[in-house]
Amino acid sequence: MRGAQTIARLADWAAERYGDEEALVFGEERWTFADLRERVDRAARAVIARGVRPGESVAVWAPNSARWVVAALGAVAAGAVLVPVNTRYKAAEAADILRRSRTRLLFTEHDFLGTDYRALLAESGEELPLLAGTVTLHSADWPAFLSGADGVSAEERLARTAAVDPDDTADILFTSGTTGRPKGVPTTHGQNLRVYDAWARTVTLRRGDRYLLVNPFFHTFGYKAGVLACLLHGATILPERVFHADTVLRRMEEERISVLTGAPTVFTSLIHHPRRAAHDLSAMRMAVTGAANIPTALIEEIRSNLGARSVSTAYGLTESTGVVAICPPHESPRTLARTSGKALEGTELRIDAPPGEPGEILTRGGHVMRGYLDDPEATARAVDADGWLHTGDVGVLDERGFLRITDRLKDMFVVGGFNVYPAEVEQVLRGHPDVLEAAVVGVPDPRLGEVGVAYVVAAAGAPVDAAGLTSYTRERLANFKVPRAFHTLAALPHNAAGKVDKKALRRSAENTTTR
Template sequence: MSGAQTIARLADWAAQKYGDEEALVFGGDRWTFTELRERIAEVARAVIAQGIRPGDSVAVWAPNSARWVVAALGAVTAGAVLIPLNTRYRAAEAADMLRRSGARLLFTEHDFLGTDYRALLAGSGEELPLLRTTVALHAPEWDEFLSGADGVGEEERLARSAAVRPCDTADILFTSGTTGRPKGVPTTHGQNLRVYDAWARSVTLRHGDRYLLVNPFFHTFGYKAGVIACLLHGATIVPEPVFDARTVLARMQDERISVLTGAPTVFTSLIHHPERGAYDLSSMRMAVTGAANIPTELIDRIRECIGARNISTAYGLTEASGVVTICRPHESPETLARTSGTALEGTELRIDAPPGQPGEILTRGYHVMRGYLDDPEATADAVDADGWLHTGDVGVLDERGCLRITDRLKDMFVVGGFNVYPAEVEQVLRGHPAVMDAAVVGTPDERLGEVGVAYCVPAAGARIDAAELTAYTREHLANFKAPRAFHRLTELPHNAAGKVDKAALRRLARDTPA
């Protein structure tokens, strides 16, 4: 594992090891590992100048960019806890996470896809008593923020970085649970470095790779399996703020990209792009994707059309630092498509059922969270007394220990690579005056993998208007969480235990046109 020991010292360590090799490419910027380290150190000094103390929380609510990288790592280098926020969140969602994490500093953008995040917060009426400073990641505000670094010596910055311990919290990522209330998952410096060193070696990320990061940095797959893994193994970080197939193909050609990771929809979009053949993708070497079910032909087509010889699939969840199993590149296309591989190096995996039978997936080891943020009851439900994390997902282990995921106990579904938890959407729908009760399920979708379908019981005298409910949910939730179809039911189906029968609704969704 890296000699850095903590993310706070990772940039310093990478600069010593990789020096003048190219570390990051974005827009007109091309930084070596030494230059990246200098910029991260400058941000760290500016963060200290803002009065941020060790253990304080600093949030980043912005798309992938070079400044996201230096803002986030600069904060962590100064001893702060990083809070990455989803760029699709609405003001209420972001404000809830800022409050609960106690964020004191926020890095954000004035204009991303037409959204001014600071104005969104300011106009929401949300109270954020601990948030003292908000900094835009562009001039002149960014330059003004950096000027504060002049008043803090590098010796003080180095002392801050050195004081951070592997057991200290490095970041808190939020994930929605079945109760509909997002849960904060703190992970430590030591956990992150160990997990993503093992992940990188398993998928064959290596020194000299050029890694196009289309996965959002607010997600484990983007920040940890991307930025952190690149610094650990000397790969070049090439951020991409928005996935557009043509733009990505051009970047892959122009930057001689060798590594691409993403949801199956990313690769499907590239494979089916009408101009794909016009781009030189011969530099491609490695691809990583993951989902409960992947067509075997997709694995073959990633090799044939994208040129990735080494393909891996994986399964994970935030509560396990993002990784539970990895299916390694040497496996057959059938194994890569139908299973998620074996347990992460140095961890344990078992199924809560007789051998060969489906049951809940349990995992134990250094990758498992210590507990949810300020939620001991939920922690006790998730992690038992013996340290086993109960994932809420259902799977089967084959004779080699490869995991095949068969269902989700938590009813979570994945829209274009983003997790959606029905209870959160249902909670919003029940707040609409026309809706007395609601249930949401995921149904297969050719483009996005899955989409949400809502079944609503109308309030007395009300009607279910799909357009109105679409606008309502998109006002209160990130767009990917909004159901793509709304259906009226006089009552929701219930099973013998009196619970809503989600399996029956999923069957209905598959059989009913949107």
Template sequence: MTACSVSPGTLNTWDPLPLSIPALMFASAERYAGRAAIEEQGVVTDYRDLPALALQVCRSLMALGIEAGDRVAIWAPNCRDWVIAALGVHCAGAVLVPINTRMKGAEAADILLRSEARVLLMQGQFLGVDYPAMLQPLCPVSLQQRVLLGAAQACAGVDLDWPAFIAKGAAVSDLQARQRAAGVGPRDLSDLLFTSGTTGKPKGVMSAHGQTLRAFHQYVKVIGLQPGDRYLIINPFFHAFGYKAGWLTCLLAGATILPHAVFDAEAVFQRIAAERISVLPGPPTLYLSMLAHPRLAQTNLSSLRIAVTGSSTIPPVLIERMRHELGVAVVTTAYGLTECGGLATICNPDDPAEVIAGTSGRAIEDTQVSIRSGRNEPVSAGESGEICLRGFHVMRGYFNDPEATAQAIDADGWLHTGDIGHLDANGNLKITDRLKDMFIVGGFNCYPAEIEAGLIEHPAIAQVAVIGVADERMGEVGCACVVLRQGQQLDAPSLIAWARERMANYKVPRHVRFFQALPVNASNKVVKGELRDAVGA
């Protein structure tokens, strides 16, 4: 299958495409010199200045002994320093390991341990949470250096503040750093993005430089991103949507990165008008909030040009309202998952509202979508089955987990997504269900097995199953279905409070239902469909 065509215009293309993220950065510094690469709180970073800033980080990492292929983690919210640090990691030939900012200490420590990260660049405090203090008692011995990202202050739980870290780079020459960056190739790993699955343990998805640049170069062309576009990035940088479809896409197109750390509909609304935002991806709820804003008619949103969204159900009227009431010329939807680099299919922005709202579009160039049965055979046209993907964008595998890799990618190279859907007559993908019972809370993927593994540690719980239930504000939230140990007592508020201390907020169930026994099938597996019926989900 091929990507949707777009109307001819002034599209920003590379010929040839840079082979690595460092190569892209150096080329963009020349190509877009004089344009703003990043703007944050009045600080403007020119494209021409990115290499020097990234090479500072690269030199310091090399001075700490980081070799090509080593893992370096970043645990911080969206900000200018995140982008510069990540580019420095890439220039060092290291593999970037982004960590979810909502994770608790034990969750972050598990990622650091299993990725074998040697250096962590971390935020000091965010949303009232002290990251170094939270991690300190749980820090794995494999982590050799904890660096306070962007901050000049001594702090318990860190080894180096930012000035001390940068000073380490004096031992490595600029030429050495440039040679290291030049040695990074298209097949070298660029990142490990941790996702979760039915095993309940997050898995590190291995992606390479070349496949990432190739996929999101297509994304740039389809949405028509141009030099000078101003891209407000709300989606978190630890996720492919904020990282690859976000700031990395800006480097491909010469757009300006405007990081946004915490989603707040009112703040976003104000920033669009005040900072002349032209590109605003986000969930449907973002645009609904804007359309319902009491000052919509009095606010100048004329700069807004591109919107990218996605959800299993989007009313076509929303697409029409985004086009006509918000004045967005380019509105589209896309589908992807971490295991395929974050992008698999995308709609042509010229398609009717019904297609954009009701489907996730067609496969990007040089990739295939196949709808397959439980016997791993293609189903008939129009029939539903598991969505499987094959092509250059499919991950290189799960880090240090060949068994899970073999389960996800079959012998013919098909990535089994665990999502259910079908293709229409024009090859547009329609997603209808989730085979793996994943649900999405406020834009964050939640995997029941992972949450269940955390809840079962409560001393009063004998058995637990987690399902997603509809929620007006968040889209979906978790509901924990609990069987108590004999003689034990526990109420819903106590369990929710207990969970909040131990897992990221979006994973914490908002509802708890108590059962004498959970419904099971002949294989003694919990029948979650019956649980959904029982709780009215």
């Protein structure tokens, strides 16, 4: 990691270190680290030819692919700031981010799940006065764009790359906007490399691993814990455009995948897939997941049914460069399921409450953002004068310093004067044999102030009985925590960041008459 110093130099450094080892596999493309370096160099020279100056922003609004990696790393190698854009965004949402980040060049797609992003922007009428050019990655645009590299020398590109400092901004990722308009979070080259070197060492990512990247690259879990971590530690990058359990199981077998990371639902879908046992998953070695509460059985099933002997859980947010705490794989399934482990190496973690009591999670260190993009007031609210980032999440630290997430401050609701943290109730519901997924929200109640309403996804073929779930939760929780009503859904709604959309569930609950 020390040799790379900046993400701008990372492809060059990885080529020197790992050379002819396999770096990236996508479709028919199979590149060594040396091949990847050549492609990144050409893309960087093409970005320079487009007139992008050091410190200007280049955005990528596209699904995971080999060209996403090349375009992103090429832009950063040219001294630009990378702005990944969520592929679920509509034109107005994407345009807002492009304007606020002052994006000069946009890489996108002309056809992803039936959407032409460039046409979407053009037809929206959104004004983007600073956007000087758009390149669609999988069209004739791409070779035409790369041809511009012929007018820029290798020496000019290397000088651009060498001029980038570890303290320079490397990227701007935008928060999911669950509490309002997404906020831009700039992070530096040095921050990213330090955090994901430590992350990779803790979860045991190693040279020669074959890492299937189903997490979207517009998210830290995809780009940083995926692409950057692989380049730092010599693992093979295998991008997946869209998560489909059938496709992923087939690719895990064919490509001898050893590493998979994702939300608990990714692993649940694979474990419960009717044809999972027909696939040879013997190469699987390592898995990483994370959520407020995970069933202990899921950790055990990832190990037994998917073969990942090393399972880690983690917790983080965009404002902390994606990582706050990691639970290493040698811990017990119960510890991995119930906690997110200890603070990231070289950082601090504390709870704003008396010892043993739940309170807001605060973290401090080199992983914390310097501030939101052009928003000093929001920055002052998030990071206090002593450098502590106020995460907005609620948790408890045990006697070993292991963090247990209990919920989001904004998701907590009060029933008759008693605080209820939905994640605790959801954990209990997921322990029921007929429940695959669960989400709980608070809604107004004239007598108690608020009450809980639960939404559940049934396990395959299992009927979900509201009276039975009421009895089940009453046996395990205080009465005030028991949901007033239960609703069965085919799937939980998710927002553009892939998180359960509790705003939508609250609206649904408030519009439904409950007993």
